[in-house]
Amino acid sequence: MSNILVVAEHNDGTLAKATLTCVSFAQEAAKRTGGVVHGLVTGSGTSAVAEELAKYVSVVHHADAPAFEHSLAETKAQAITIGADAAQASVVAMAATAHGKDTLPRAAALNGAGMASDIIGFAADSGLQFLRPIQAGNIIAACEIATERKYVSTRPTDFEAAEELQSPGTVQALTVNVPSPKTRFVQFAKVASNRPQLTEATTVVSGGRGLKDAKGFPELIEPLADKLSAAIGASRAVVDSGWVPNDMQVGQTGKVVAPNLYIAVGISGAIQHVAGMKGSKTIVAINKDPEAPIFQVADYGLVEDLFKAIPELTSKL
């Protein structure tokens, strides 16, 4: 029992990039345990996803059945424990996306195993002590899991996406008999967008309460994001007000992003917001209050009224 099992996430038939960041965590973990990296794909009609994952891991366990059409935590968690046995996994890992956060702890409980959430790396050069941010990212804790099988979710921004292996791994069918679930999928109200995904974009433009009302996004933020081919993010304040969809929230309790360029517009820089973007390479803050805490983390700060600054910036790019 020294292998690492990566639980895959896929959307609309495509393997999530977050899963590949989890694979690179797993490769490092496998070096430490002397095992190899396995993958688990559950779904219905997902051969292409399994083949895709096999480019990155030695063995893919593939549970393909109508019962897995919707990624319900209740059924998927059962598949994970069975996959973990099949893979002889000492570590079971999944990217800490909304889906990973929903699913993995449930599997850990079914397994009676300990779990560390949202880990960002290893505490030492060898062994399986993990690092995870606590207290809104103000403190990094090194943690140890006592059970033989360890469950971890990995923070996508803190691991590079894995490279393809020289020769792809094999795909093995995994039989999972799940009793009929007590959860039913009703519908998914997707946020339509032709922009890059927030967590994967190289540039993110985020808006806050300084935009005054919902119109600020279409009138100011979107034209700027268009110019930069950027994804759009937001502070909690504007998400709560319903100006933009929930899934745009950047922060401790929203998404963690680490683009090359993060532009915060009319955002004060509360610690909970900063927790979600301080890993960005270059941070720009535009705020009319020179005392705004966002300037403490910004590489470039501009103290100006955003209603003047943003149209000018957009026109000069």
Place this chain on the structure above:
Amino acid sequence: MKILVTVKRVTDYERKVKIAPDGKSLLTDGMSFVANPFDEIAVEEALRLNKAHGGEVVVVSVGPKDSTQEIRKALAMGAHRGILVTAETVDSDVYARALQQLVEKEQPELVIMGKQNTDDDANQEGQLLAGYLNWPQATFASKEAGLDSADEKAQKPGLVVDNGQLTVVREADGGLEHLSVDLPAIVTTDLRLNQPRFASLPGIMKAKKKKVEEFSLGDLGVDPAPKLTYVAYSEPKERQAGQIVENIDALVDRLRNEAKVI
């Protein structure tokens, strides 16, 4: 309908916690503590459901003795009685197994919890409990309309209970997922589920007379051995504040020629 809501005592999220000089523990003496903000949302939702369906709202916390204060706050908001399980640990798994015992004792139809605690952002308690109980789960419960909506002002619950089934709108990546689960079930709350009420003065007075039972882990037969332990703490690399640029031209110049990000 009997609803169990969980409330965790956490350090005030407006303040910074310090690390002890030996790096092995956190200094929480003299810190102020609050109820985990997600749990206030959980309590609010339970109270709204209680208004619609009747029954009882039982507040439970696992933690130090002082967690009674956070239980009392929830009682002041309107919950009916409280249960404290005393425990000194940071392990989600111990908490979950303690909660499992309480659920088996109390037999609620619904357990509402926060999606994460703001001390260590574990985001796993509800999922663990659901796994241990083999109950269905609906995590990150939200509402379709924003918190400014007329419905919110009318204080309607975001969770819909009908005929032994619960319908939940949950915040997922890329949109809102609608699920229906059989009761009993576990729900965890996201920020957009509701706007928690403030405790009223009469509420605070009444809360003082409400019953708070106390158990130890041993009373409940819970093995206190943690599965996760924190062995050391350190400060993250902090970013340095950069430069203030005087105008847009300067900003564009720096981004293009210095940072080379556009």
